[in-house]
Amino acid sequence: MTITQVRAACPLDCPDTCALLVTVEDGVATAVKGDPDHPTTAGALCTKVSRYAERTYHEDRLLYPLKRVGKKGEGKFERISWDEALDTIAARLKPIAARAPEAILPYSYCGTMGLIQGESMSSRFFNQIGASLLDRTICAMAGATGYKYTIGGSVGTDMEQFQHSKLLIIWGGNPIASNLHFWMRAQEAKRNGAKLIAIDPYRSLTAEKCHQHIALLPGTDAALALGLMHVLIKEDLLDHEYIASYTLGFEQLKERAAEWTPERTAATCGISVDEVVDLARLYGGMAKAGEPVAIRTNYGVQRVRGGGMAVRNIACLPALVGAWRHPAGGVQLSSSGSFPTNKLKLQRTDLLKKLPRTINMSTIGDDLLRPASPEFGPAIEAVIVYNSNPLAVAPDSDKVMRGFLREDLFTVVLEHFQTDTADYADIVLPATTQLEHLDAHTSYGHLYMMANNPAIAPMGEAKANTEIFRLLAARMGFDDPCFKESDDALAAIAFNAQDARAVGFDWDALKRKGWQRLNMPAAPFAHGGFLTPSGKCEFYSARMKEDGLDPLPAYLPPYESVASNPELAARYPLAMISPPARNFLNSTFVNVKSLRASEGEPHLDIHPHDCASRGIADGDMVRIFNDRGSFIAKARVTDKARAGLVVGLSVWWKKLAKDGKNANEVTSQQLTDMGRAPTFYDTLVQVERVAA
Numbered sequence: 001m002t003i004t005q006v007r008a009a010c011p012l013d014c015p016d017t018c019a020l021l022v023t024v025e026d027g028v029a030t031a032v033k034g035d036p037d038h039p040t041t042a043g044a045l046c047t048k049v050s051r052y053a054e055r056t057y058h059e060d061r062l063l064y065p066l067k068r069v070g071k072k073g074e075g076k077f078e079r080i081s082w083d084e085a086l087d088t089i090a091a092r093l094k095p096i097a098a099r100a101p102e103a104i105l106p107y108s109y110c111g112t113m114g115l116i117q118g119e120s121m122s123s124r125f126f127n128q129i130g131a132s133l134l135d136r137t138i139c140a141m142a143g144a145t146g147y148k149y150t151i152g153g154s155v156g157t158d159m160e161q162f163q164h165s166k167l168l169i170i171w172g173g174n175p176i177a178s179n180l181h182f183w184m185r186a187q188e189a190k191r192n193g194a195k196l197i198a199i200d201p202y203r204s205l206t207a208e209k210c211h212q213h214i215a216l217l218p219g220t221d222a223a224l225a226l227g228l229m230h231v232l233i234k235e236d237l238l239d240h241e242y243i244a245s246y247t248l249g250f251e252q253l254k255e256r257a258a259e260w261t262p263e264r265t266a267a268t269c270g271i272s273v274d275e276v277v278d279l280a281r282l283y284g285g286m287a288k289a290g291e292p293v294a295i296r297t298n299y300g301v302q303r304v305r306g307g308g309m310a311v312r313n314i315a316c317l318p319a320l321v322g323a324w325r326h327p328a329g330g331v332q333l334s335s336s337g338s339f340p341t342n343k344l345k346l347q348r349t350d351l352l353k354k355l356p357r358t359i360n361m362s363t364i365g366d367d368l369l370r371p372a373s374p375e376f377g378p379a380i381e382a383v384i385v386y387n388s389n390p391l392a393v394a395p396d397s398d399k400v401m402r403g404f405l406r407e408d409l410f411t412v413v414l415e416h417f418q419t420d421t422a423d424y425a426d427i428v429l430p431a432t433t434q435l436e437h438l439d440a441h442t443s444y445g446h447l448y449m450m451a452n453n454p455a456i457a458p459m460g461e462a463k464a465n466t467e468i469f470r471l472l473a474a475r476m477g478f479d480d481p482c483f484k485e486s487d488d489a490l491a492a493i494a495f496n497a498q499d500a501r502a503v504g505f506d507w508d509a510l511k512r513k514g515w516q517r518l519n520m521p522a523a524p525f526a527h528g529g530f531l532t533p534s535g536k537c538e539f540y541s542a543r544m545k546e547d548g549l550d551p552l553p554a555y556l557p558p559y560e561s562v563a564s565n566p567e568l569a570a571r572y573p574l575a576m577i578s579p580p581a582r583n584f585l586n587s588t589f590v591n592v593k594s595l596r597a598s599e600g601e602p603h604l605d606i607h608p609h610d611c612a613s614r615g616i617a618d619g620d621m622v623r624i625f626n627d628r629g630s631f632i633a634k635a636r637v638t639d640k641a642r643a644g645l646v647v648g649l650s651v652w653w654k655k656l657a658k659d660g661k662n663a664n665e666v667t668s669q670q671l672t673d674m675g676r677a678p679t680f681y682d683t684l685v686q687v688e689r690v691a692a
């Protein structure tokens with residue numbers, strides 16, 4: 001027997017991007033472990049990725065190309081050859097490409113975060129066609145945009161420093177579930193005497209383990225940040241020197257913050273005046289005493305109408321108190337902007353003959369149903385889905401489903417499994433998993449370039465995304481040499497070796513080592529150097545003004561809340577959020593039995609007050625509904641959800657739920673204030689008991 005260890009990287013959409021060691025025995029992957037030498041992975045993996053081999057060898061893996069023989073959505077398919085699949089696709093796409101290339105739409109997101117199996121050969125293919133561009137907004141665009149206006153780019157506190165923080169504010173994130181290796185460092189900080197505070201409408205697994213939990217109303221974080229600024233300024237808990245040297249617009253900010261008294265803030269956020277004042281005093285007071293104070297903010301705050309502004313306001317706080325001076329101070333939203341990637345070369349944007357229209361992935365429901373018009377352009381006639389499961393993850397799911405049901409729509413899905421989306425495909429193509437293909441990775445939590453070596457041969461007739469698009473390009477008659485480049489050749493240009501941060505990047509060396517740290521200072525903004533046009537932390541943003549936004553930190557109430565929309569709340573009085581479940585990764589892993597068993601079945605956490613009037617008891621089946629749709633879940637009566645809030649951990653595969661539906665039946669296609677992102681956590685619903 002030959003046993004080898006292969007260096008790999010976790011492909012999942014999670015900030016941790018772990019370094020993996022895959023044990024291969026006679027060509028079979030028998031174990032997936034965390035690399036003990038990689039500083040952030042530190043030998044530990046989440047339960048999901050420990051089961052990655054189980055997922056790869058799952059009995060339901062798609063192993064052959066399939067064509068649909070039943071109705072759309074029915075899930076009846078028949079095996080075909082690769083030749084038949086590729087010929088069919090090319091025959092359908094060619095006439096559309098010749099007549100109205102923008103009627104072709106790629107739909108992809110982060111099933112893999114890989115630079116190679118994500119958007120490289122695929123983008124080249126769609127650029128050559130001149131297909132519609134996809135605005136990939138579904139996750140992080142609101143917050144990234146708000147952060148960019150303020151800080152200049154997705155750069156923040158180095159994850160490897162958080163264990164030295166003395167105050168850690170975990171703001172709109174549930175790291176025990178979704179950022180485990182940050183949480184390990186937060187635990188270390190706690191053992192070193194740090195105070196941990198969670199700001200979250202829900203007592204998540206993480207909030208439960210913090211010293212303090214501030215349970216504000218969803219979508220009110222921007223107001224809380226303004227209230228904190230008010231107290232910091234009023235009580236002079238400021239770093240005047242830092243403000244004078246490295247920030248822009250303090251005088252205007254001061255005026256704006258003056259409007260946000262603790263009383264107004266507390267009323268807006270549904271918390272106490274003391275919670276506002278005490279948090280500001282602790283944060284500003286510790287910073288003034290020279291202690292490192294850090295904020296780990298995450299995407300939970302930005303899935304609401306004012307989500308961009310919420311992140312922007314939070315990102316202003318460290319500069320006010322000079323927290324950036326310390327490596328273990330500041331704020332982290334994402335580290336993705338630290339990586340000098342070569343996306344233009346990977347994606348060959350220059351292949352575009354003219355700039356096509358852009359379709360927002362978050363409004364795919366409406367857009368698939370839109371007829372041709374001068375404003376919209378041609379109706380969408382063909383969708384190629386890869387690395388995504390829109391039927392489960394996109395908002396306003398009934399419309400998404402009706403879109404994909406269109407008889408005249410040609411749909412191709414590249415997948416590992418027969419997902420909810422694959423059920424609507426005309427052609428399904430089997431894709432390889434991370435154990436079977438090569439890739440290069442960045443991270444949005446840490447600062448390491450990562451390599452993923454294939455550990456095993458492709459299962460069945462599965463092919464890597466890149467190979468599928470190479471074959472399709474050949475069938476379409478594309479002869480640019482870029483369609484012949486190998487995955488290794490692509491990976492070799494993934495990072496810009498001329499950039500000081502990636503200096504010395506060499507793909508062969510990275511493949512051998514598995515990971516390499518970027519050259520980044522431990523405290524990125526200790527001496528200013530913000531990535532904004534002014535080089536300062538912009539309390540006042542001229543770019544926001546140009547973009548038609550309030551140039552100062554502001555508060556935009558949710559579209560749907562009791563306070564902001566009383567008419568709607570009269571019918572649908574409960575706010576609903578649907579954050580990630582610990583044992584799933586969005587909709588990935590829902591079909592892995594052991595992980596699904598840990599989650600049980602779709603649940604709805606609901607406060608005892610909200611149950612009493614509705615006659616709901618723990619364990620009852622309830623229907624959650626609004627004008628957009630409904631789904632069924634089992635009620636868990638608990639004060640983890642504050643009164644007026646219900647929580648349905650997500651994202652379930654619809655076809656594995658009793659009613660064939662999930663939380664996105666009730667979420668809306670309204671977009672955020674900036675970044676054109678979805679508002680998953682800006683949803684009013686009613687809940688009723690259903691007969692067993």
Ligand SMILES: Nc1nc2c(c(=O)[nH]1)N[C@H]1C(S)=C(S)[C@@H](COP(=O)(O)OP(=O)(O)OC[C@H]3O[C@@H](n4cnc5c(=O)[nH]c(N)nc54)[C@H](O)[C@@H]3O)O[C@H]1N2
Nearest residue numbers: 172173174177178202204218219298299300580582585586
């Ligand atoms: N296990 C697991 N890990 C994951 C994922 C997964 O599905 N499962 N998904 C991955 C992906 S794609 C992402 S983007 C990240 C997301 O990870 P996080 O950014 O951590 O985001 P969420 O888990 O969506 O939300 C975190 C918390 O925000 C809270 N929240 C909801 N609304 C609000 C609000 O208005 N204000 C505040 N302050 N808090 C609010 C929720 O209750 C939740 O506890 O995690 C990644 N990691």
Ligand SMILES: Nc1nc2c(c(=O)[nH]1)N[C@H]1C(S)=C(S)[C@@H](COP(=O)(O)OP(=O)(O)OC[C@H]3O[C@@H](n4cnc5c(=O)[nH]c(N)nc54)[C@H](O)[C@@H]3O)O[C@H]1N2
Nearest residue numbers: 109110111112139387388389393414415431578586587588
């Ligand atoms: N209600 C609600 N909805 C949400 C969210 C929420 O919090 N609440 N979170 C949102 C967020 S943050 C995000 S990021 C999106 C995530 O949305 P998606 O990016 O669509 O994520 P997944 O649901 O994990 O689906 C990814 C699919 O890609 C497939 N895949 C993985 N690797 C490969 C590969 O190499 N090749 C191919 N062809 N396929 C591959 C997987 O099998 C999986 O089915 O969901 C969003 N939807």
Ligand SMILES: [Mo]
Nearest residue numbers: 013138139140
């Ligand atoms: Mo995400």
